[in-house]
Amino acid sequence: RSMASKRVFNLRNRQDIEEINKILLCEEEQEQFEENIGTSESGNAEIGGGDSNIAQGSDIIAEQKEPLLVPAKRFFKKVNYKKLLRKRLPCLQWLPEYTVAKCLQDILAGFSVGLTEVPQGIAYAVVAGLEPQYGLYSAFLGCFMYTLFGSCKDVNIGPTAIMAMMLQQHVQKFGPDGAILLSFLTGIIVTALGILNLGFVVQFFSFPVIAGFTSAAAVQIASTQLTSLLGIRQKGNEFLEAMETVFNHLDDVTLWDSVLGCICIIILLLMKQLSRFGSMKTNPDWSPRRNMLGRVYWILSLARNALVVVIGSIMAYIFEINGQEPFILTGNITSGLPDLRVPVFDITYNNETYTFGEVISSFGASTAFLPMICILEAVAIAKAFSKGKQVDATQEMLVVGISNFLGSFVSSMPVTGSFTRSAVNNASGVQTQFGGSITGTLVLLALALLTSTFYYIPKTVLAAVIICAMINLFEYEAIPLLWKTKKLDLIPFFVTLFACIFIGLEYGILIGIASNIAFILYSSLRPPIAIDKEKLPEGEIFVVTPKRGLQFPAAEYIKERILKDCNCPKSTVVVDGKYINCIDATVGRNFKSLVTDLSLRDQVVIFWNFKPSVKSVCTGIDQKMHQYFRDGNLDDIIDNPALNRYNSDVYTIQ
Numbered sequence: 001r002s003m004a005s006k007r008v009f010n011l012r013n014r015q016d017i018e019e020i021n022k023i024l025l026c027e028e029e030q031e032q033f034e035e036n037i038g039t040s041e042s043g044n045a046e047i048g049g050g051d052s053n054i055a056q057g058s059d060i061i062a063e064q065k066e067p068l069l070v071p072a073k074r075f076f077k078k079v080n081y082k083k084l085l086r087k088r089l090p091c092l093q094w095l096p097e098y099t100v101a102k103c104l105q106d107i108l109a110g111f112s113v114g115l116t117e118v119p120q121g122i123a124y125a126v127v128a129g130l131e132p133q134y135g136l137y138s139a140f141l142g143c144f145m146y147t148l149f150g151s152c153k154d155v156n157i158g159p160t161a162i163m164a165m166m167l168q169q170h171v172q173k174f175g176p177d178g179a180i181l182l183s184f185l186t187g188i189i190v191t192a193l194g195i196l197n198l199g200f201v202v203q204f205f206s207f208p209v210i211a212g213f214t215s216a217a218a219v220q221i222a223s224t225q226l227t228s229l230l231g232i233r234q235k236g237n238e239f240l241e242a243m244e245t246v247f248n249h250l251d252d253v254t255l256w257d258s259v260l261g262c263i264c265i266i267i268l269l270l271m272k273q274l275s276r277f278g279s280m281k282t283n284p285d286w287s288p289r290r291n292m293l294g295r296v297y298w299i300l301s302l303a304r305n306a307l308v309v310v311i312g313s314i315m316a317y318i319f320e321i322n323g324q325e326p327f328i329l330t331g332n333i334t335s336g337l338p339d340l341r342v343p344v345f346d347i348t349y350n351n352e353t354y355t356f357g358e359v360i361s362s363f364g365a366s367t368a369f370l371p372m373i374c375i376l377e378a379v380a381i382a383k384a385f386s387k388g389k390q391v392d393a394t395q396e397m398l399v400v401g402i403s404n405f406l407g408s409f410v411s412s413m414p415v416t417g418s419f420t421r422s423a424v425n426n427a428s429g430v431q432t433q434f435g436g437s438i439t440g441t442l443v444l445l446a447l448a449l450l451t452s453t454f455y456y457i458p459k460t461v462l463a464a465v466i467i468c469a470m471i472n473l474f475e476y477e478a479i480p481l482l483w484k485t486k487k488l489d490l491i492p493f494f495v496t497l498f499a500c501i502f503i504g505l506e507y508g509i510l511i512g513i514a515s516n517i518a519f520i521l522y523s524s525l526r527p528p529i530a531i532d533k534e535k536l537p538e539g540e541i542f543v544v545t546p547k548r549g550l551q552f553p554a555a556e557y558i559k560e561r562i563l564k565d566c567n568c569p570k571s572t573v574v575v576d577g578k579y580i581n582c583i584d585a586t587v588g589r590n591f592k593s594l595v596t597d598l599s600l601r602d603q604v605v606i607f608w609n610f611k612p613s614v615k616s617v618c619t620g621i622d623q624k625m626h627q628y629f630r631d632g633n634l635d636d637i638i639d640n641p642a643l644n645r646y647n648s649d650v651y652t653i654q
Contacts, residue, residue: 106434109430119462122454123465126462127165134411138407139415141410141412144440149399152433156417156425157417161469161470179413184404186404187407202375208512209509212496212500213509213512215478216501231327239501275302278296280298280428302424327459334451338410339411346359373416380417491519525557527550540572544566570603573605592625
């Protein structure tokens with residue numbers, strides 16, 4: 001930097017030299033330049049003027065660094081890399097304070113979540129139409145990634161029911177490679193959105209739309225499992241198709257599958273209630289024996305899915321060694337860890353080859369909505385378990401994106417945050433994100449050692465696990481909540497619910513968002529307006545109060561309302577703008593037109609309590625508009641000095 005002031009610039013005079021250096025040099029460089037200004041002056045004298053000197057100096061200028069690089073240097077100089085690294089690698093925050101006690105608690109929590117994740121991973125792979133091992137391929141990498149990059153200790157990343165359901169139609173056409181490619185694309189899109197801080201796009205998903213979508217997904221998923229629950233070998237991939245398959249194949253229902261499936265559902269629902277009678281925390285009001293019993297109840301409730309799967313598998317194995325096969329079994333599962341390979345872009349499945357362009361075209365809306373659902377679930381779950389702490393949505397998006405991108409290299413289907421497993425993690429008393437590594441290790445051990453035993457899992461047991469999960473997923477409380485708060489919100493809820501059930505999840509949520517936006521646009525088109533009329537001996541006064549801001553869709557509406565409801569000659573119309581923060585040019589032009597129309601009816605108009613920004617828009621259209629704007633007390637600004645509100649007849653038009 002000190003050499004910068006000693007270099008000779010080919011310029012005409014000293015003033016130009018100083019001006020250039022003020023732009024290119026930071027403050028400390030400028031001080032150094034002023035100390036060495038004498039060098040610059042002597043160099044300038046040697047150069048002199050003339051075209052020959054300009055050519056001579058051009059070689060020196062070429063040696064200088066590009067001016068555009070200077071702002072970049074300043075930016076990178078100001079970046080606190082240590083703080084940035086701790087922010088983007090949250091593990092650096094909790095690792096220095098990690099203790100043995102925290103580690104033991106994380107091991108217990110990670111093991112508890114693993115008991116839920118293994119059976120759920122297998123079940124959700126079945127929902128997606130994949131072989132069971134793909135559910136386990138999807139269940140471990142996200143756990144390790146969240147240990148490094150996750151910002152909320154309770155969140156678990158892995159396969160979910162909704163993501164599996166949205167994959168189903170694509171797996172049916174493209175097979176496992178289609179699911180893996182979607183994971184790859186989802187990872188790239190979510191990571192890019194995180195880097196660009198574009199997570200706000202999920203704010204277009206309102207609560208009624210999300211609740212309707214989640215409930216519809218629960219209905220869709222549960223209905224597709226009815227065939228497996230009843231032992232029917234034919235499948236139905238959507239609600240209507242599943243119902244049709246069940247009713248058309250009632251003769252194919254197998255007794256023992258149906259009995260086992262129904263018993264499993266009853267057991268799972270009852271065991272879920274056991275958590276109400278205990279927890280891992282010691283209750284001082286209970287005896288030591290009661291506290292121990294409470295922990296047993298809690299563990300049984302937590303491990304209910306794994307217990308049902310294990311008991312069902314043991315029963316199937318016992319029947320088989322005795323030469324009986326009363327249940328339809330899962331069958332052979334590829335053992336061992338997944339191969340590390342690049343996702344396939346040109347897919348060949350069922351003797352048909354699809355180019356990458358054809359695959360993307362077939363994915364359609366899923367290419368956009370899978371990343372949106374990933375972000376929505378992950379950020380919502382992190383906020384739910386943040387306990388008042390600020391959630392870095394960008395960091396959550398990055399970790400989900402990285403998990404999907406890297407997961408595609410180990411044959412993973414798209415993953416995101418799981419509310420069920422995150423709740424288990426929280427209830428287990430997890431202390432840090434290291435609990436996720438324990439869960440991931442347990443899944444890897446299951447892949448390496450237990451895949452041969454998965455052969456004996458009855459499909460009806462997996463169906464029971466999925467159906468019970470969907471019973472808890474349905475948003476029962478949304479309907480009474482919306483009824484109590486705002487009944488109109490029930491319309492987008494039910495529109496989304498029925499559209500997702502009967503048309504499909506991707507297009508159903510699009511229709512739900514469109515219906516919600518239609519309500520927003522309608523409220524913008526027809527804003528509420530209160531008109532107070534005061535009838536006095538000297539004349540009538542109308543006080544018009546728009547209850548919200550005005551934009552161009554409402555411009556004609558407010559003018560028509562005033563002309564219609566304030567139709568009284570020789571009266572005064574006061575437009576109260578206390579709720580109007582801004583207007584556009586269309587509204588401003590309509591205000592001017594309103595003044596003209598009311599003047600033709602021999603009415604006086606006053607714009608009262610308007611903000612300066614609103615006034616500037618109107619005066620920008622016509623300078624004469626400033627005379628109609630008034631501030632202060634209403635009694636003082638009315639042009640009728642005989643105004644007296646005593647014995648006035650006041651009523652409101654809504």
